[in-house]
Amino acid sequence: MYLGNDLRLQRRVAIKVMHHHLVEDDSFTRRFEQEARSAAMLGNANVVGVFDQGVDGGLPYLVMEYLPGITLRELLKQQKRLTADQALEIGEAVLAGLAAAHAAGLVHRDLKPENVLLADDGRIKIGDFGLARAVSANTTTGQALLGTIAYLSPELVTRGVADARSDVYAFGIMLFEMLTGQQPFKGEQAMQIAYQHAHSEVPAPSTLNPEVGPEFDRLVQWCTQREPDARPRDAGEVIDSLRAIRDGEPLGSTRVLPFTLPIGTATPATAVLSGGERQAVAAGAPARAETAPVAAPATAVERAGAAGLRRARRGRWMAALLIVLVAAAAGSGWWWGQGPGSLVTVPGLVGQDPAAATAALEELTLRASQDECSSLDVEAGLVVSSDPSAGTRVERESRVSLCVSTGPEMLPVPTLVGLSLDAAQEEIEEAGFVFGEVLDRVFEKGERDTVYLAVDEQGDGLGDAYPEQGRIDLLISAGPLPSVTGLSVDDATSTLEDLGLLVKKSMNERAYNDEIAEGDVIGLITSGKTVKVGSKVGLNVSRGPQLxxxxxxxxxxxxxxxxxxxxxxxxxxxxxxxxxxxxxxxxxxxxxxxxxxxxxxxxxxxxxxxxx
Structure with missing residues (x-):
């Protein structure tokens, strides 16, 4: 954004120029041009005017109305929260601009304090119509979240659809923030806030600021109903209710928040007329018989114009206040709020590719460096953490160190062979590993009940080093196989079964033996080289000597x-x-x-x- 001079009309103007790196993006170019068309077609006193649009040196630009002053966001930073009178004054101006847009069939879709401009002379205007679209083309698909997440309506979050009632929702959130000094939903991640918009009710402002009256509670909760049909139809309907609060009049009933009124109480005409009746009133036709005659303008645009005149008459005091605030914040407010000296928040980068994390930091005018560290939870090659950590506010051009995962740390493996099971398990845990299970008890592999082999989850040997918190399984020695030579078949079977072996008669054999008496056992028959607890074995039984x-x-x-x-x-x-x-x-x-x-x-x- 630049400040320029209109040489033809001798006036100061704001010149908005698209960044070089965005020129190639057709979607940004379209939104840039849409802002010019949207603002130009409105021509409303509460919408920042656009005087011209063109391309110079390949860069699109807009020539806009110059408004020296601050934004509503800056005012909220300075005061934290606004008085009821300030909220009414600013809210009525915002609604007037929105009402004009809605009457023209446009939806702003990005209403937030940053886009509400407070001029030094008391004028209040809505800017940045770059996201505005015609109501008939309200399906936004992938562009739905281009607006600030804190002010997006539930239907924009869940279905990517927006109409005038979506702007009403955003106004309700902004009114809540003006009255309380904070947004109704908070979260570390954007999706956490979006989820609350879609599934939670906005609380009454008086729960955070007891000075807020019940009429504001009702208006905020009406505007922020999760179902669009339960909200006011457009900004024109909301401005009537806001004016009633300002003038101390009772609010008319809404479709979701009934108010008790005395019989015969007159309500603002446009708050109860249908869309067709509004057109009829604008054309000079009489309204319904039961509606009290009013002198108020019939259409949202006319109401907005009348509201602008009233604000001009009583805006001088606010202009003086804003001039004082601007003077006090002229240096520090710009430098620390939006200028080069402003603080930026370190984003959450855990789990991102280092190149993507570096790009995200550079976009925030931060510098990135990299170190390596081990991690159990983050895949090797991705960011484990940052220093300063996510959420920390730091100065621009600060260095943020990214710790990139090398995977789990490799630790030395202790000697486990020959230890008892309890001793081996203790060694495993003290060394930083996790004991898995005893896979087998094998005979002829060392002293009974001691470890003879430690393996990983795939059954392979561990080597000298192994990843931290890696699982280690053990194979335990069952001791030597017993000698059953010379025993009877029954005695040999009992001896072997006591050691956990399964003696199968189908594996038995008979052989001549000159030394072993007929019917006694010559030896043990196994099915493989390794005999484990639970293995099947047979007996070689003597036939006696051959004759x-x-x-x-x-x-x-x-x-x-x-x-x-x-x-x-x-x-x-x-x-x-x-x-x-x-x-x-x-x-x-x-x-x-x-x-x-x-x-x-x-x-x-x-x-x-x-x-x-």
Missing amino acids: FEVPDVSGMDLQEAMDELQSLGFSPTTGVPDSLRRFAKATGTDPAAGEMLPKGATIRVRATISLD
Whole structure:
């Protein structure tokens, strides 16, 4: 915004020029041009006038009415809250400008204290019609939240739809703020405030400022009803009620807030006439018979004009007051309120990409730097925190340090192998990790009931370092497998089941064994290399020694017979001396042929000697 001189008409004007970086954005350009058209078509005393519009050097500009003074926001900062008279004076002027807009079929959509200008000479005007749209095109879709969130109506928040009643809602919030010095809904995030607009009722101003009268409570709550149909139809209807409060007259009934009136009490005509009846009154037709004749203007525009004349007559005292306030705040008010020295609020940046967070800070004329820090909650590469923290008010060009997450901190893993379960769990927690569970108890892996392996959630080894608060699972040794050799099947089964093993008969086998008696257990049968508590096992049961049949060696040479028996695993003997064996023939054996004997059994060979 620049201050210029109109050389043709010799007057000072305000020149509003679009920023270079916004020229390429068609939506901003359209809103910029819309502001000129909206304000120009109104031509109302309570709307900032637009004299010209054009493009110079590729930059669109508006030539506007220059109003030396302050905004309503600055007045609220200086006084905190306004008196009832001040609220009435400013409210009536704002409503007059809105009434003209609504009568022309326009909705402002961004009514807030920043857009209410208080001139040094007592004039009060609404500015910034850049968001104004025709009522017939009230669906705003993605543009619904372009207005300040603290003043958006529930239908704009939830459905992106606005009409004259949305401006009425914004006026009700602004009137609440003028009377109490604060907004009705607060929150750290914009969506928290939007949610309250959509789901909560605006409290009565008297709950925060006991000096506020009940008539203001009723008006504020009427204007801020969540359902649009329950509010006044437009600013013209509200201005009648505000004028009634100013003049000390009883308020007429509304559709949602009934007021008790004596029978026959006259009410302002436009507060009870329908839209068609208003047009009829404006055209000179009589109103309904039951409505008391009034001398007030019939249309919202005419009422606004009459209100402007009244304000001009009694605005001199307020002009003097504003001049004093402006003089007192001329230096500090501009410098600390909107100038280079004003404080800015550090935004919430947690979870954002560092590039996006840096851009957000630079947009607020803050400088960003980055450090690294570990975080359990924020993904690596995103902002964990800022210093100063979100919500802190700092000077422009201040440095804000962004702490960017490196993920969880890597901590050294303590030695857990060989510890008892309780001792291992204590070590895990003291080291900054989380104990998970005992996955298995495995035999033949160290001393019974001690840790033999620690793993992560995927079952892999931990290594030397592990992320803080990471989960650690343990495998515990069940000790050595018991020896069941030589035990009966029942005794072996009982021993194994006491250790948590499942003995399955289907896995049992039987084998010959020269040392283990038939029916006793030779050993344990497992299904894999690792045996855990709960594993299935079988038993290798002895058949006793294997038996072989004694052959018939009768008629063989003695030495041939003995060799035959020895080849079959027996131990043959004979009573014939070695020197005579070549003259002897076998006549039988003892035990006899056909007997079943184990390998190694001794068999005596009988023989006869023939020296012929």
